[in-house]
Amino acid sequence: MANTVYQAFTETAAQFPGNPFLCVMPETADIYNIAAGEITYGAALQRINTLKDAYAKAGYGHGHRVGLLLENRPAFFMHWFALNALGVSVVPINADMRAAELSYLIGHSEICMAVALPGRHESLAAAALDANATLALMGPDDNIPPANRPAPLAGQAIGTHTECGLMYTSGTTGRPKGCILPNEYYLYCGQWYANIGGLATLHKGVERMLTPLPLVHMNAMACSTMAMVTTGGCLIAIDRFHPKTWWSTVRESRATVIHYLGVMPAILMKATPAPEDTRHSVRFGFGAGIDRSLHEPFEKRFGFPLLEAWAMTETGSGAVVIANHEPRHIGTSCFGKEEPVVEVRLVNDAGNDAGVDENGELLVRHAGDNPRFGFFAGYLKDEAATTEAWADGWFHTGDIVCRDADGYLHFIDRKKNVIRRSGENIAAVEVESVLLRHPAIKAAAVAAVPDAVRGDEVLACLVCNEPPADANARETLAHDIVKWSLTQLAYYKVPGFVAFVDALPLTPTNKIQRGELKKLAPTLVGTEQCVDTNHLKKRQEISA
Template sequence: MNTERSIYDVFGKAVLKWPDRPFLNVLPETAGIYGIGAGEITYKQAYAQIKDAVTSYNAAGLRAGDRVLVLMENRPAFFLHWIALNALGVVIVPINPDLQSSELEYIGWHAEPVLAVCIDARRPDLERAAQDSEQHFPVAVLGEELPVLNETCAKDDYVAKQGDPAAMLYTSGTTGSPKGCVLSNLYFLEAGHWYANAGGICSLSEDGERMITPLPIFHMNAMTYSAMAMIAVGGCLTVLDRFHPRSWWQNVRDANATCLHYLGVMPSILMSMPNAPEDKAHSARFGFGAGIDAKLHIPFEERFDIPLVEAWAMTETGAGSVIAANTEPRKRGMSCLGHPGPEMDVCIMGDDGTPIEGTEPGELLVRRKGSSPRAGFFSSYFKDEAATLEAWEGGWFHTGDIVRRDTDGDFFFVDRKKNVIRRSGENIAAVDVESVLMQHPDIEAVAVCPVPDPIRENEVFASIVWRKDKTQAQAEEIVRWGLERMAYYKVPGFISFSNALPLTSTQKIHRATLKQQALELLDNSMTFNTTHLKRRQLVS
């Protein structure tokens, strides 16, 4: 049972218990990329910086319930600003640095922020978003003086509650624009508590754990299962700017990591690299993540001498429902997620709305056992009560993931029911990509779906009705146009020029037929590979 009221509260207790232990660690490689100092910062030092930030935000006139956009890439300072904003009851809205103009404009409009804080290179983009969204929020650069939003400082009488919103993370909407997941203090407190007490292969101790992650800090994994876990046990978190395959194991060694987080794309890349004498020269006891290629699971563990614990969760579920294969037998090489914890209620629902008791696949429905079935879950979709109620139809959270259960009670991932493309750890809504591409003046119709990718799990395939020349050059022009308007990973890696799209009798895109056609069209002369253009967009 969590007794702390907020993230700031639990961090303060960690400072009292472990003041001189390192909280954050910046490796020289990351420091050089970002132009920041390398080395460790203790809990006590971090707390002093947080208190300074609290003073600045308070002087700017921020109030409990205000929302602040924060774009800091993967800089460790993000965590200090998050905790400082939490002390005032202000809701942080992390911004993916890969987002481009139309996406920033949408979030700027939908989130209704009072302020944006960002790195200097992205100030023009956020200022444009403030203007185009008609929200006209001020933009402050990290390290510079904050604008005054209110002439008087907030009163010191804010008392945090577990149910207060602490963050709002945008997830890919499957039927429209991205949804803002409102996440409470309790959401994060439960995550830290879950990891600290998970036991099994991914056991954490209070003896000085050191975790390393290359995952985006603007996603739930790094915020909940990395930062909150380390705070819960007095551990140290090393955050990389991103995953660097050639220096990964050296990073693990330099960080003295006892555990690491991964995405499925990472083992695939690491296994493709030449064997090296130092492959097993590390101190990491386990890796925690999801999505490893089943056929690589056993070979990876044998080559690098580290167990990889596959797990399932969503931004919406948080620690309210987690499935993790953290005890033996883990059934490696079978896409096994493990056994649901005792705190979970689970149901596998058939297409006919009848629960499946046997081993047939169906949609995974979850909730917390007891009188509070939503405990640990997201609070709501911001400004979208209808979508929140739909997600919780019948008192269960509908995950949109297809799973099966074996006779031992272990769960196995099968597919995604929702029209989401999973690429290198990013969830991409097909309708999100389609809505942007339809703004192109020469595109008459478009449909997007996933096609398999040996490294990234899936790639974005676009079938486009196009009346102009159907050439590689035209396909690349569409991609370059798209790169100016959406994150690089969303733009199509394959474009097929078609005369018509597969439609249902009600004139909707026939998604199943589209997926089958995409596989057949990959080698067609009217399908063009544009993956070479999909690179992270550098800001000058």
Template sequence: MSSVFDEFSSSAALYPERPFLHIPALAASAYSASAVDYSYREMATAVAALAAEFAAAGYRCGHRLGLMLENRAEFFSHWLALNQLGVSVVPLNSEMQPDELAYLIEHSDIESAVALEQTVALLQQANQLLAAPIAIVTPAQLAELPAPRRAGSERRPDSDSECALLYTSGSTGKPKGCILTNQYFTAFGAWYRDAGGLCQLEPGAERLLTPLPLVHMNAMAVSTMGMLMTGGCVIQLDRFHPSSWWQSVRDSGATIVHYLGVLPAILLNLPASANDDCRGRVKFGFGAGVNPKHHAAFEQRFGFPLLEAWAMTESGCGGTIIANREPRHVGSCCFGKPSVAVEYKLIDEQRREVAAGQPGELLVRARGDNPRYGFFAGYLKNSEATAEAWRDGWLNTGDVVRAGSDGSLYFVDRRKNVIRRSGENISALEVESVLVQQPAVDLAIAIAVPDELRGDEVMALIILAAGQQPSHELAEQIVTTALQGLAYYKVPGFVAFVSELPMTASQKPRRADIKALGQQLHSSGDCFDTCALKKRQPNVTAASRSPL
């Protein structure tokens, strides 16, 4: 098959009456009086109608269109319809601030955007910041969608056609647009279908529940493609609701759940219940980042394995590694052994391979004649960053890993300036660039500090401008101001005011030393806690929320 739409059409022909999508009533309560359900046949009908509307508006292969449709059925139908025409989708996160969205709109060259009625105003605010505003319509207004400004192509989309442009926060400031082809998505679906072991998928039978946002790779490329290419059903939640999680699992008939590390921690804190044991119902959980001390306790209490995996948007399935076979080394940050399809090596900061058992940066590539098979196609408008990511012919991940004696890999740390909070990759440089715009701030460095629930939390070490005095009130003022330019989850949850920071001879921050200093200040309490300010902003609707 050459495209996501082709794979969907194949499954729709094989499993027309099987459920394709189920959104439980609670997850749909903001806009529906009941659960939302689509069979493969029903989704195919909706997709055909939408494709006809987009085609009538002049959308063709080579165009891009933004989608701010949250975790709703409309996201799936619009994505598939546009993919049929060869139009790439750019998922837009309604938790972002207008200037963040303006950057994505301008950088991605999207022709227009389809948004839910309650998020149109947010996109319009972003539009006002642009020299060339785009058209914004709701799903009910597609007939009013103007023709694209750029010419498209009449060629039929194929495996190399761009399917989606996903933005990921890296180590160099502004988010980078990862170009993902049809092959990226179909290869991931095939990977999941064929992985076997403890994550064996039964064709036409699985029901996969995920609370993860459709603006991210996991929900689009892993859960959706895994189900779409095996005739399974995606159970899409609006977000993670701890109090009703197990009810949703039971009522939806989920056989698989996807998670982030924060979910097991929260679920273990819930009161014990007679309904805790999911043996015989849930086969496995697929995710990453579970706290090692929670891993065994979760499996014992709830009765199914949490299969830890490693991947990143750039790696696609070409570098994915998962602990889907024993021994999984539960409680040790182990994410399994690389399959025969994945080559890897671990290097030190001088790019030398490390000795056995020593930690080093993980480099990955696909084995065989095409080392980039299944990986991203590159960063949009940033060939330099693409070349750096593929330095020496390997994807340089920035994650520090060690190998055990049996070949299993264990996550150790991140070498990149990236903070991983509740599944969101946050660029330290992006946070710093917003903080230093404030008159009270002379220098700011953002780091990750440990968080029991979220994995990482953002901490800012700040040198104040002359005349400013450290105080809790000033820390809150700085964070509150930062909320005007950053999504809530990116702003610092802790602020430490310092008189100086470790610097190199050329006056560049010594980030390893600064990270150690920050973690020391955090553990000793010599900082101000601003976590209470990290709340979803009013422009966010009830149906579009990150897991935490």
């Protein structure tokens, strides 16, 4: 039995050396300027072992952390698995991150080196300087620079509890939290998916799983990748979701499974129906958040089930729930019922167990002697937050759920103050802290407003040092603020609406009244004091 991700890959490569591990589609290859085609397990292992030896020679070892800013390129996997063999943890870095985010991540994670696209070296170096950190940099094909510090855990055994990855997830009370993910986390993700069965059955050595989701998220990095590694299947990791070419990519890749976000079906359903809609090899889709009114029409039109699931970065597959058996209660927000290996509690506002059809916060844990099996190991440098999340021996998710009379779970809303835009979790406090650095802004509060396609959009309520005098001044200032924010934050976190207000709803202790802000925000859209800046929120392409 493998104790590390590298060992799991090695075992699969021995069993299926000629099977394709990765498929790079021509469209993705053109965007990334890399070769299209398939990479077998045997060929990938050779490249991984060459890198492993080079990293070891350069002094990298157990306890080091290395950042990976490589998007969804094959190089991500090669460097990840090579480093994992040596006990080095990888820190996926979102290519959309900008100055403030990079500086925080580099300082907080204490990465000693980053493998990054050459076009991002300058910004990473500047962020490291701002964080007062020493950071070596290399491109994916460069010679490996010597480690700038000794391996902290050199000589200690590498195993299931060794940190494999450090993944940042948006918090609700401040900066993103670093989730420590051990080898056990990733290995169990693969084992869970391989064995879940039902409508989500995976066949060993034959599956081809297509994901447009980024490797900086647990769904793609842990769930999709490890499902294929565990079963000897082929991962088709495209650069991102392209609505116009999606179905041609699905067909040409011969995908048998797709992973999706709720926003994707909504976009795909807008296209004109065509006879080719069912010309594909997909047996099921795995995801979350589909518009309940589109669920049945989508399945009828495209000919395969969309299996709604629930999980978090913190829970991994230790407490995942999926609607992989009938009845799936299509047309509702049902995400199935837990398997015997998962325990669930729903707790109402009074702190009591919620009754049938009563809303309550979702609490989860793994069944058996180890309730944290398959979960994250904790938040880096934040033991208090880890302890709070595990209060009373249950992981508190912050999600509001209800259970129907038949035992099925239905997602209601998010208790935490998180804006969810196109599958991305955005912490309001993080955006506010960046906005307050703009010289024109005196006070800032951020909230979600409904968006028909993206779920939520970001609206910023701003009090300015010198309020703009008229509509032209408001538009000019709003554009300036958003353009500046795009240099500091990932594009999806930047406000799509900027509302200029005289004052924010505050408590007697000058804290933002989140409830009042939530009510106020939707009423501001379309008024003269609110500027629509959505057209400025475009992904900023960075050359490799």
